Amino acid sequence: MTDAPATRLVERSRQAARAEVARTGVALFLTRGFDATTMDDVAAAAGVSRRTLFRYFGSKEEVALGHLGGLGDELAAAVRAQPADVDVWVALVTAFEQTLPGALATDDGAARALAQLVETTASLRAAHAEKHRRWTDALTPAVAERLGDAPDAELAARAVVGTVLACLEAATHAWLCTDDDRDVHALALAALAAVRSTV
Template sequence: MTGLRDRARRAVRAEVAGIGFGLFAEHGFDQVTADQIAAAAGMSRTSFFRYFPTKEDVVLGHLEEMGEELSAALAARPAGEGAWVALEQAFYDQFGETLEDPDRALRLAKMMQETPALRARHLEKQQKWQELLAPEVARRLRITDDPSDPRARAVTGAALACLDAANVAWMNSKGEKDMRDLIHQVMSTL
């Protein structure tokens, strides 16, 4: 159960992220500073950095929570399901449904493609996803607890690359294509 303090922190983060996203959409990511976002949100620079370690986290901060949700979705798949199928189904659960705000999602995807700093931070976050997902993938591959065995990380990395390819295709279609179909298309190719 989430306490009042956690809910308040999430609400402030969401509000500041919305303000930042609006500034980025209007002026471009690289033209907006953390100080400008803090000022627009009515907070100090110090307070801003208590909520967001980097300016990139204003856009991508939600990815940590998404990684945890994705890990939980993967773990919840039926025990006998193979690793690749379980990953695909977990991706469906997390990313296959119609997005709440497809226009915002498209702007975000475009911003990420056009901004090297965001792409780099996204890759960092996905590395954390890989760390979260690999143990469950290893279990499904029946790999022992040998940290030098690269197979679970390889499978997880390939699946995340498929998810990225599906996302780029979805963005290029301007949100017209169904994300589930795209996920299936790229994952079935491998």
């Protein structure tokens, strides 16, 4: 019989080690450049073997963006946790408000540097787009459930999820490319409110 507490402890230790390797890798990417940094460089800096590194991450893109990997399922769970009488849009926005801050860098400078790296690196942009596709696939059924028997519930759910993700992209662009002094979370909420007020 499996010792559940021991198993959970091992998993938490693994997750902590994975997060530490990722932080080391991101620091290297920001210092040396993404393309100039190899997986061997990351392994050496993190003090782990190449084999161990590849057990944690399959690519450099995963090192940089792995913290976003499980967010789709977390967001879907947060949507499902909202009371049944909560509007679909509000439930979805609330899920993002509850989930995203804990997944992103708490240091605004580090978060901005990583976002800028993604914006300027083609392979990271592609990997980030793939993360968003996975979020959409995870979130669409959760949103569709709230629409019940409404016509085209699946289509409407995917459209709403896509709109929210587009608002996040718009907020990130404004954060990186304009003189607006609001943080990315405030900009995201402003974008979401602006879209909601027009529909």
